[in-house]
Amino acid sequence: GAVVSQHPSWVICKSGTSVKIECRSLDFQATTMFWYRQFPKQSLMLMATSNEGSKATYEQGVEKDKFLINHASLTLSTLTVTSAHPEDSSFYICSAPSGGAYQTQYFGPGTRLLVL
Amino acid sequence: KNEVEQSPQNLTAQEGEFITINCSYSVGISALHWLQQHPGGGIVSLFMLSSGKKKHGRLIATINIQEKHSSLHITASHPRDSAVYICAVRYGNKLVFGAGTILRVKS
Numbered sequence A: 001g002a003v004v005s006q007h008p009s010w011v012i013c014k015s016g017t018s019v020k021i022e023c024r025s026l027d028f029q030a031t032t033m034f035w036y037r038q039f040p041k042q043s044l045m046l047m048a049t050s051n052e053g054s055k056a057t058y059e060q061g062v063e064k065d066k067f068l069i070n071h072a073s074l075t076l077s078t079l080t081v082t083s084a085h086p087e088d089s090s091f092y093i094c095s096a097p098s099g100g101a102y103q104t105q106y107f108g109p110g111t112r113l114l115v116l
Numbered sequence B: 001k002n003e004v005e006q007s008p009q010n011l012t013a014q015e016g017e018f019i020t021i022n023c024s025y026s027v028g029i030s031a032l033h034w035l036q037q038h039p040g041g042g043i044v045s046l047f048m049l050s051s052g053k054k055k056h057g058r059l060i061a062t063i064n065i066q067e068k069h070s071s072l073h074i075t076a077s078h079p080r081d082s083a084v085y086i087c088a089v090r091y092g093n094k095l096v097f098g099a100g101t102i103l104r105v106k107s
Helices: none
Strands: A004-007 A010-013 A019-025 A032-038 A045-051 A067-073 A076-081 A090-098 A104-107 A111-115 B004-007 B010-014 B019-025 B031-037 B043-049 B052-056 B059-064 B069-074 B083-091 B094-097 B101-106
Touching (some): A019 A111, A032 A067, A045 A076, A045 B094, B010 B019, B019 B083, B043 B059
Antiparallel strands (some): A019 A076, A032 A045, A067 A076, A090 A111, B019 B069, B083 B094, B083 B101
């Protein structure tokens, strides 16, 4: 079946640094990918929709200058958390739809970010 | 705005029991997904439904479009079924997620 990978799986960084998270569709092309954030004991919250070759669409309340998204190819989207702060510590998950009319959503394994 | 409600929030069952998790949503949707999230965080898509019923192994998912309600059933539950089960509805090209049901199956 289709697979979506994320790298890194976990990262610890100092406050003020930037962190890049990669999301790859391994055996299918994804013109659209989704980035989610999940706080402990809460469900996923959609942050933005990543569109290949064009600007990402951000959900209300998500700062686009804080969370930079680049979808440079049909198999790779990146999320960069710029000038990370402790409140950015969270679990970040990407997903990519496959099949006609988004028949199936494939989720990456997630990236756990801890900002000290 | 589409609201997605799941019940119960927490569920503890004995191995072998039949389990039902419910999901209700407020507006028309194009599809509904049932997802499974294990403690490590990885999410697996179990079903995508737009009507009727689907079955995969011991898992059964049903949806009633008129009543805006879906159920996920697990027959002969096993401790390895312990996970968070999330209902997500597709609204346009986006998914809106329920809060999840934490299932623990004891042996």
